[in-house]
Amino acid sequence: MSRKRFPPTLELQIEALDADGVGVAQFGEKRVRVKGALPDEQLIARTVGKRKGAALAVAETITDNASPLRQTPPCEFFPRCGGCALQHMEYAAQLAHKQAGLLQDLAFNNVGYTQLRPAVGSPQFGYRRKARLGVRRLYDMQLVGFREAFGGRIVKMDNCLALAPPFDRLFAPLAELIGKLSIPAAIPQIETAAGDTDIALVVRHLEPLAVADVRLLGEFEQQHRIWVYTQSGGYDTLQPLSSHAPLLNYSLSEFGLNLEFSVTDFVQVNAYINAALVRAVNTALQPRPGKRIGDLFCGIGNFSLPLARSGAQVTGWEAASAAIDRARLNATRNGLAGRTRFEVADLYNLPGDKKQKLPIADVTNLDALVLDPPRSGAGPALSSWLDPGVSDVAYVSCNPATFASDAAVLLKHGFTLDEVGIYDMFPHTAHVETLGIFRRHG
Ligand SMILES: C[S@@+](CC[C@H](N)C(=O)[O-])C[C@H]1O[C@@H](n2cnc3c(N)ncnc32)[C@H](O)[C@@H]1O
Incomplete structure (x- = not known):
């Protein structure tokens, strides 16, 4: 079945949660996977794509039988962001x-x-000491964030409740930094790592950085007290900006x-x-x-x-x-x-x-x-x-x-x-x- 044959919204009854934390339902002969849904709920879901013959959808409105396990997702970017799957479920129920x-x-x-x-x-929050963030230029907007749940696009986000500080609130400064570089379109990702006493990030770049870019990265390093590394290829190309960057x-x-x-x-x-x-x-x-x-x-x-x-x-x-x-x-x-x-x-x-x-x-x-x-x-x-x-x-x-x-x-x-x-x-x-x-x- 082509994607067109799934209507933009579907009325569904959720049968179960699968191993990805996604609700599964039947629409006629077809399977539908619904992010943000819980077992037994009746709901209206918006279709967002198709994979391996199943429609992909996001829960929009619970029409009946709202699950007693449901909670208001603490993160404003759920369910769009692919970083989390179960924010709509009480924590004890997740376990x-x-x-x-x-x-x-x-x-x-x-x-x-x-x-x-x-x-x-x-x-439940601030626990994640390592992460890989996607970077994308969209017209004149610089995006740094996780990828969407059911697609490759980067979510426009300015915070993440899961990341360890200070990375949880560093999305906007990172986007501003990348936007100022001479090669923003050649930066595909940033990796973050938080230790107990020092923190670091790795800027992956597909084209050489200009002298002015290195200066901007150095200013960011100083201002945010984050050890900045650059990486032009495999991990063997990793370079600390500062010669005294500690492990x-x-x-x-x-x-x-x-x-x-x-x-x-x-x-x-x-x-x-x-x-x-x-x-x-x-x-x-x-x-x-x-x-x-x-x-x-x-x-x-x-x-x-x-x-x-x-x-x-x-x-x-x-x-x-x-x-x-x-x-x-x-x-x-x-x-x-x-x-x-x-x-x-x-x-x-x-x-x-x-x-x-x-x-x-x-x-x-x-x-x-x-x-x-x-x-x-x-x-x-x-x-x-x-x-x-x-x-x-x-x-x-x-x-x-x-x-x-x-x-x-x-x-x-x-x-x-x-x-x-x-x-x-x-x-x-x-x-x-x-x-x-x-x-x-x-
Ligand atoms: C889940 S991590 C565990 C690391 C460590 N036990 C810890 O707690 O930090 C799995 C480890 O397996 C290593 N690894 C992957 N494939 C391997 C292989 N074929 N032989 C040996 N080690 C491998 C990875 O490099 C990684 O360090």
Whole structure:
């Protein structure tokens, strides 16, 4: 069906919320996905496009059966902005929705569990310490913001409740800055990163910056006390404007740790939830002298160093060599170099695979593992990490679907899923972070 055949407004009955936090409904033979809708509601929705045969729409007027879970979205740019999906749902209901989605994925993979941990909630605003903002010139208007929910356009916005200060209110000054540069149309994006003591932004540019542009960026850096980086190509072209720009850092104060990171390193976006995850992983794995723990997908040492602090011997593996360099430095800065080893490896390499670009990880002689893979999950390599000596696995996941299919593999290897639950890393979005603790007894 062509887009034209969907009327501009549709009267719908919402059946459910999908994994993206979008309501689904039926219009004749066709599926409709409705942003800003909640299950059972009857409403009028405005169609905004079509994808994979389903109409895309935005809730306009609730005509009947308004959900008791509905709230007034705290952000004025919802539902247009693609940054959030669930602002129209009370926060407790968001947590319940995410936990229910996780249980569905576990059930789909026939994964049973012993204890469902209550969902761990987060401060709802100002939590997001990293973001990528789109930049676009529209006639004489300079836009800096998130992309629209159902399209590629940049939302005209002057604040964001999710971003950590000062970026939450920096949209207008950033747009003004870009508008003054000689090449505004050649700036496709800005990345923001907030550490505990310093903050930074990266201006991506597709054409060379003029001397006057560099001066303007320098003035912005001084005025807003934000370390500005420029990037003309891949991450290897990243340049700090100031030669004394420090690395960013965050503390894990319960463990007496401070970790440094660069604007381009992966860090868990929500400091509050990260601290809760690190605490839970430590409680579950009971690190102590003599215990050997592997941290797979270790990044800059976020889980490794707290485990080593309690006396365990920790080996971290990770594909990004810059992150491994940083993990080693973080270990040294925190007096933990003697208890940690960090190695570059492609963890998806299977033994015998001849096309390996990075070394293979030697995941043997370990008592416990932390797994924190990207969205694709652990995948086929998982079985090769499960030496008979491994009795505990703490699995941190950003995708409940791959978590559940990996959990089924762990169960086949004799583990039980002792504890599982969600940690709300991204309030108001549909993103689901999960922690599962697997144990193999006897
Ligand atoms: C979700 S992050 C976790 C990072 C770290 N555990 C933390 O808490 O900050 C996933 C990490 O996996 C790494 N990664 C992605 N693909 C990989 C691969 N094939 N082999 C090893 N590491 C990989 C990424 O560079 C990233 O640091």
